[in-house]
Amino acid sequence: MSDNANLLEKRARLLGPAYRLFYDKPVHLVRGEGVWLYDADGSRYLDMYNNVPHVGHCHPRVVHAISEQLGTLNTHTRYLHGNVLTFAERLTATLPDELGIAMFSCTGSEANELALRIARTCTGGTGIIVVDNAYHGNTYTLAQVSTSYESDEGKPLTVETVAPPDAYRGEFLGDEAGERYAQDIERAIESLRSRGVHPAAFMIDTIVSSNGILDVPETYLRRAAEIIRSAGGLFIADEVQPGFGRTGTTFWGFEQHGFVPDIVTMGKPIGNGHPLAATVTRSDLIEQFASKTRYFNTFGGNPVSAAAGIAVLDVIEEERLQQNALEVGDHLIAELRSLAERDERIGDIRGSGLFIGVDLVADRISREPATDLAAAAINALRDNGVLTSTIGKHANILKLRPPTCLSRDDADYFLEKFEAVFAGL
Numbered sequence: 001m002s003d004n005a006n007l008l009e010k011r012a013r014l015l016g017p018a019y020r021l022f023y024d025k026p027v028h029l030v031r032g033e034g035v036w037l038y039d040a041d042g043s044r045y046l047d048m049y050n051n052v053p054h055v056g057h058c059h060p061r062v063v064h065a066i067s068e069q070l071g072t073l074n075t076h077t078r079y080l081h082g083n084v085l086t087f088a089e090r091l092t093a094t095l096p097d098e099l100g101i102a103m104f105s106c107t108g109s110e111a112n113e114l115a116l117r118i119a120r121t122c123t124g125g126t127g128i129i130v131v132d133n134a135y136h137g138n139t140y141t142l143a144q145v146s147t148s149y150e151s152d153e154g155k156p157l158t159v160e161t162v163a164p165p166d167a168y169r170g171e172f173l174g175d176e177a178g179e180r181y182a183q184d185i186e187r188a189i190e191s192l193r194s195r196g197v198h199p200a201a202f203m204i205d206t207i208v209s210s211n212g213i214l215d216v217p218e219t220y221l222r223r224a225a226e227i228i229r230s231a232g233g234l235f236i237a238d239e240v241q242p243g244f245g246r247t248g249t250t251f252w253g254f255e256q257h258g259f260v261p262d263i264v265t266m267g268k269p270i271g272n273g274h275p276l277a278a279t280v281t282r283s284d285l286i287e288q289f290a291s292k293t294r295y296f297n298t299f300g301g302n303p304v305s306a307a308a309g310i311a312v313l314d315v316i317e318e319e320r321l322q323q324n325a326l327e328v329g330d331h332l333i334a335e336l337r338s339l340a341e342r343d344e345r346i347g348d349i350r351g352s353g354l355f356i357g358v359d360l361v362a363d364r365i366s367r368e369p370a371t372d373l374a375a376a377a378i379n380a381l382r383d384n385g386v387l388t389s390t391i392g393k394h395a396n397i398l399k400l401r402p403p404t405c406l407s408r409d410d411a412d413y414f415l416e417k418f419e420a421v422f423a424g425l
């Protein structure tokens with residue numbers, strides 16, 4: 001039995017069938033460095049997909065910070081320690097002044113779960129509004145609001161979904177789209193109320209990644225915040241994917257929309273692979289929350305995790321990675337758009353910085369999703385040393401979300417492979 005066949009057999013036997021693997025021919029990775037990943041046979045792959053290694057796989061600065069702190073002390077937040085405070089100070093400094101309280105956990109799911117607890121405690125409501133086909137995490141409550149997740153938890157009476165603000169393939173297009181999509185939130189609020197449920201929060205990934213990395217209509221998020229607040233609920237910005245400068249023009253996705261959320265959640269890139277996440281909010285909300293309950297997370301915000309978080313912020317600053325995401329992302333978007341002019345199968349290129357969606361269509365006019373083509377493309381790219389995956393309700397959108405240290409040369413390498421692979425499909 002080959003090494004991979006052996007691993008596949010063991011995985012099925014030991015991890016069971018709920019797990020999924022990428023690609024028809026799964027990749028067995030053994031090492032990573034910067035934007036490159038290496039498999040067990042020594043072949044290398046350009047990583048165009050993974051946002052967790054935000055500053056690059058195994059960045060020496062992060063590895064050193066974690067290792068040094070791990071060799072010194074690792075406890076929890078019930079003892080005094082400077083790291084968690086330094087990290088909280090550095091992290092909140094990247095956000096608007098009113099978002100000054102940071103609470104730490106280990107996963108994006110935990111950060112979102114805490115955000116929902118805060119919203120429910122502070123508003124007295126229980127209703128949660130999310131966009132259809134969202135993904136916010138893997139706990140019981142979050143699986144109920146993550147309709148992209150094939151779960152059998154079912155949608156409870158406290159959850160209402162709204163149309164994703166898709167200005168390419170969605171229900172509303174053109175100048176009015178932002179307002180029309182926002183009105184759908186009013187409908188959802190009414191729908192909750194008709195069941196006797198008061199809204200606690202509207203929660204959204206500010207780049208709406210699971211719906212295919214949307215160019216969210218300009219007014220939508222701002223109006224959504226007004227609407228949910230006037231109904232007594234809070235706005236939770238899930239920045240687990242777009243945060244930390246990936247979108248290039250701003251450090252946080254919501255900042256592109258000119259408003260301040262009540263709660264911001266973050267995860268994935270925050271520790272460059274070390275399990276770390278945060279829920280950041282206003283002091284008035286936390287005072288209310290703390291008057292009714294308390295918070296402890298055994299691993300969240302421990303000295304090692306905080307050291308990882310500080311190192312990531314250092315590297316983003318010192319290596320100007322937000323600026324790099326903007327420059328290299330603009331280059332990629334421009335080149336992909338020029339390719340789309342020559343290839344009818346590419347219906348739309350959208351996104352911001354190094355967070356780009358390539359929407360593949362069977363027909364440019366009807367915008368019918370080309371699901372099979374997208375599956376063939378990611379497998380062919382994999383066979384040619386480039387890793388990416390698909391996203392969206394129809395899995396027809398290629399998701400380009402590499403480490404933010406991707407250089408212009410790396411982008412050109414990707415474009416060359418992409419064009420060659422597409423020519424052969």
Ligand SMILES: Cc1ncc(COP(=O)(O)O)c(C=O)c1O
Nearest residue numbers: 107108109135136137205240267
């Ligand atoms: C937008 C968004 N929110 C939350 C999560 C949950 O994060 P985690 O897997 O760290 O629990 C994810 C994970 O994919 C995500 O994409």
